[in-house]
Amino acid sequence: MTGTPASSVLFPRVAFIGIGLIGSSLARAMRQHGLVGTIACHTSSDGSMEHAKELGVVDEVYRSAAEAVRGADLVVLAVPIGANAACAEAMASGLKPGAIVTDVGSVKQSVIRDVSPFLPDSVAFVPGHPLAGTEHSGPDAGFAELFISRWCILTPPPGTPEAAVARVRALWEAVGSKVDVMEPGHHDRVLAITSHLPHLIAYTIVGTADDLASDAKQEVIKYSASGFRDFTRIAASDPTMWRDIFLNNREAVLEIVQRFTEDLTALQRAIRWGEGEVLFDLFTRTRAIRRGIIDQGQAYGSGIAPPPVPEKVE
Amino acid sequence: MTGTPASSVLFPRVAFIGIGLIGSSLARAMRQHGLVGTIACHTSSDGSMEHAKELGVVDEVYRSAAEAVRGADLVVLAVPIGANAACAEAMASGLKPGAIVTDVGSVKQSVIRDVSPFLPDSVAFVPGHPLAGTEHSGPDAGFAELFISRWCILTPPPGTPEAAVARVRALWEAVGSKVDVMEPGHHDRVLAITSHLPHLIAYTIVGTADDLASDAKQEVIKYSASGFRDFTRIAASDPTMWRDIFLNNREAVLEIVQRFTEDLTALQRAIRWGEGEVLFDLFTRTRAIRRGIIDQGQAYGSGIAPPPVPEKVE
Ligand SMILES: NC(=O)c1ccc[n+]([C@@H]2O[C@H](COP(=O)([O-])OP(=O)(O)OC[C@H]3O[C@@H](n4cnc5c(N)ncnc54)[C@H](OP(=O)(O)O)[C@@H]3O)[C@@H](O)[C@H]2O)c1
Ligand SMILES: NC(=O)c1ccc[n+]([C@@H]2O[C@H](COP(=O)([O-])OP(=O)(O)OC[C@H]3O[C@@H](n4cnc5c(N)ncnc54)[C@H](OP(=O)(O)O)[C@@H]3O)[C@@H](O)[C@H]2O)c1
Structure with a gap:
């Protein structure tokens, strides 16, 4: 892309x-901050990559x-x-050394x-996971601000060059994220509780409602109150x-379930x-966790606007 | 209160x-719409009712x-x-006929x-439940708009005078609610799934996190991603x-759990x-329920602002 100050380009291509x-979202953010020269793209269906090009999110699309x-x-x-795995195998022969x-x-x-098994030794692999998202999919759902103030966790396998990790860190920081480095197994256990279990539970409870007889189901939709309503949003992912x-984080998910x-x-x-008293004690303990999350400024996701009045938990 | 058009006063006192x-919230809404003359109030602690008076939410407070x-x-x-039960017993002797x-x-x-057992025959009892709320408590947390576009369910026991039901219905409609009448046991079964089970689950999962070793717990707070974060809000109720x-809707809650x-x-x-395929099928089915809730305009609660871009579920 032209017009971006060359000094800030982290990756020309x-x-x-x-x-x-x-x-x-990442492509939009990289462009917005002038971190990239040209963006090439491949997806499985022609329609979706052509659409991304129309949106101006990518410059070039390739069938291979x-x-x-x-x-x-x-x-x-x-x-x-x-x-x-399939994507790594398919792209491997095209990767340039370095x-x-x-x-x-x-x-x-x-x-x-x-x-990893498909990558030549001349290439560095720096796995990452931005803790940011919404329940929507596809190129239309993305936006450049998605990663602002969110964590991105990098999990480089042993032997990954430090310089490569530093460049990927610089990228995420440039789009507004906070970056931490973590051992991959540790990442998977933490995410099993903060993200995977909540989604499994939300899918389950909405599924339980969906199994009700038709009349009852219509009533659940009609009178859907706080709580259930929030679960349906998560279960629309x-x-x-x-x-x-779930198939790829099986052990950690089953352990926490x-x-x-x-x-x-x-x-x-x-x-x-x-x-x-058992109920009261638990219901009191759980408030401390919410307080911790509010204090760390992570109480609301990128997809949901915070309430008009700042939230307090006594 | 003075200055409200007398024609719209539904209940002078x-x-x-x-x-x-x-x-x-109801007191504020009644005032805003000129539905009430004078508002009297009693609570268990002097401090809280005096505070409500200072806020201008009530006119008179009583220790009995x-x-x-x-x-x-x-x-x-x-x-x-x-x-x-204790409140009904304590107030019974003061109730005026009609x-x-x-x-x-x-x-x-x-x-x-x-x-019911404490009420004289000369008084009509029209139980109600506004399906509106936030995770906050106390008179400061209330606001007049809480009930707008929300359901209020009335569950009059057999023999309740129609005229009394109609007046309570008129009150809720005047503050912006949609009103339905329902058999009490049916109400309790519907709410067990739309509200009570989701809260129980949210309390449980946040409790599970709270039981982790201290390091792990700090990480869960730090990296709390979408899903868990939303559950902590519910579990701060x-x-x-x-x-x-939970103690008073035991059977319906245990059945749905x-x-x-x-x-x-x-x-x-x-x-x-x-x-x-089992996972994929369920995760696809659950989206239909979300779509139903969005279609009925109930996707966001009074406490949470909807996202800037209207939500679509394909
Ligand atoms: N959504 C979130 O909240 C979130 C948050 C953090 C991380 N993640 C991770 O981010 C990744 C992507 O998620 P997303 O939400 O961006 O998904 P998405 O919106 O559904 O997009 C997936 C993209 O992958 C392409 N694709 C699918 N199969 C392919 C294949 N075999 N070969 C080439 N391209 C293929 C799709 O193109 P076609 O339409 O042409 O198939 C589409 O462009 C996932 O690994 C997810 O775990 C997601
Ligand atoms: N919160 C929701 O989302 C929601 C939604 C729909 C329905 N509801 C129902 O609404 C009712 C009230 O909930 P809320 O959220 O308004 O509660 P809240 O904010 O905690 O207020 C409770 C009020 O009851 C008073 N109180 C407590 N014990 C009392 C007693 N023994 N005698 C006299 N007053 C007493 C409190 O005064 P003191 O501080 O002086 O004790 C306070 O004014 C509950 O039955 C709940 O099931 C709640």
């Missing part, structure tokens, strides 16, 4: 494999992943994580397992993305036996 | 027992519930539902069980109110055995 919510990445200084894998490959997938051990997350189920069983028992 | 989030309701045309019970008693509690069978709800647990177990199994 960037290739995106996948240009949906996350890919197109290997063609798309040719000459790129940075390659961003931004596809559902189940597609990572290129950096990164990704944005929500699970990190599986990405390293799926992508992309099915492919979430299927892949197990704990959750034990805790729910204990509460169920307290309700059955009328143990009001 | 109204007494609130309890003036927290819901009570003070019987004194507060004396001469009132309408009495609104707006206390945690565990306090209903008065209407209503409430705003989140469970309806228990309110009828707890309150008032502990007394929610303890009372049981279904939910079965459904979660099935998903857990699908993850363990890598059954991607």
Whole structure:
């Protein structure tokens, strides 16, 4: 792209494999901040990459992943994580020596397992995960501000050159994110509780409602109150993305589901036996966590506007 | 209050027992729309009712519930539902013949069980539940617009005079609500799924996180992503109110928790055995419910602003 100050260009040529919510948001943000020269792109369907070009999000589109990445200084894998292995294999022959490959997938051990084997030694792999998103998909859903004030977690496997990690860090910081480096397995365990379990629960409860007889289901929709309504928003997230997350973070998710189920069983028992203090104590303890999140300025996502009056938890 | 057009006054004198989030919101809305003459109030602590008077939400405060309701045309019970029986007993001797008693509690069978026995035959009882709220408490948290476009469900027991139901309906409609009449047990089963189960689940998952070792807990707060963050908001709701709800809607809640647990177990199994289609099918089905809620204009609560771009679910 012309007109961006050359001094701030971090990567003259960037290739995106996948240009949906996350890919197109990053591409928009890179352009906005003048971090990139030319953006090339490949996706699985012609229609969607042509559309991204029409939107002005990318400059060039290629039917072959290997063609798309040719000459790129940075390659961003931004596809559902189940597609990572195939994309890595398809693009490998086009990668230029010295290129950096990164990704944005929500699970990190599986990405390293799926992508690393296909990459030549001359290329550095710096896996990443921006903790930012909405329940929408596709290039139209993206926006340049998505990553502002959000964390991005990088999980470079042992032996990754420090200089490559530093350049990917600089990219995320330039688009407004805070960056941390973490061991991939640790990332997957933390995300299992902060993101994967909540989504599983939301899908379950909305599914439970969907299984009700037709009349009852209509009433649940009609009278959907706070709580359920919020769960339906989460449970409207992309099915492919979430299927892949659960299949690829199996152990960590099953472990935390197990704990959750034990805790729910204990509460169920307290309700059955009328143990009001058990309920009251838990309901008081949980407020401290909310307070912590508000204090860290992470209380509202990029997709939801905060309430007009600042939130307080006593 | 002076200055309101007399023609629109529905109840010349109204007494609130309890003036927290819901009570003070209703009092504010009644004033704003000129539906009331004088508002009297009683709560358990002097400080809180004096504060409501300072805020201008009520005109007169009384240390005795019987004194507060004396001469009132309408009495609104707006206390945690565990306090209903004691409040009904305490106020009964002050009720004037022909008065209407209503409430705003989140469970309806228990309110009828707890309150009806204390009411003289000369008084009509029209239990109600506005499906509106936030996770905040107390008179400062209330606002007149809380009920606009929200449902209010009335659950008059058999034999309640039609005229009394009509007047309470007129009140809620005048403050912006849509009103439905429902059998109390049916109300409790619907709310168990749309509100009580989601809150129980949110409390559980935040509790599960709170039980983690201190380091891990700090990380969960720090990296709290979409999903968990939303659950913490729900799990910051008032502990007394929610303890009372679970203790008083025990059967319906336990029944729906049981279904939910079965459904979660099935998903857990699908993850363990890598059954991607089971996950994908459920995650696709759940989107239809969200679409239904958006179509009915109930997608966002009074406490959360909708996102800048209208939400679409394909
Ligand atoms: N959404 C979130 O909230 C969020 C947050 C953080 C991280 N992530 C991660 O970001 C990644 C992308 O998610 P997203 O929300 O951006 O998804 P999305 O909006 O659905 O976009 C996915 C993109 O990948 C392309 N694609 C799919 N399969 C492909 C294949 N086999 N070969 C080439 N391109 C393919 C799609 O193009 P076609 O339409 O042409 O197939 C589309 O451009 C996922 O790994 C997810 O875990 C998501
Ligand atoms: N919050 C929601 O989202 C929501 C939504 C729909 C319905 N509801 C229902 O509305 C009712 C009130 O909830 P809220 O959110 O308004 O609660 P809140 O903000 O905590 O206010 C409760 C009020 O009740 C008073 N109170 C408590 N115990 C009392 C007693 N023994 N005698 C007299 N007054 C007493 C409190 O005064 P003191 O401080 O002096 O004790 C306070 O004024 C509950 O039954 C709840 O189920 C709540």
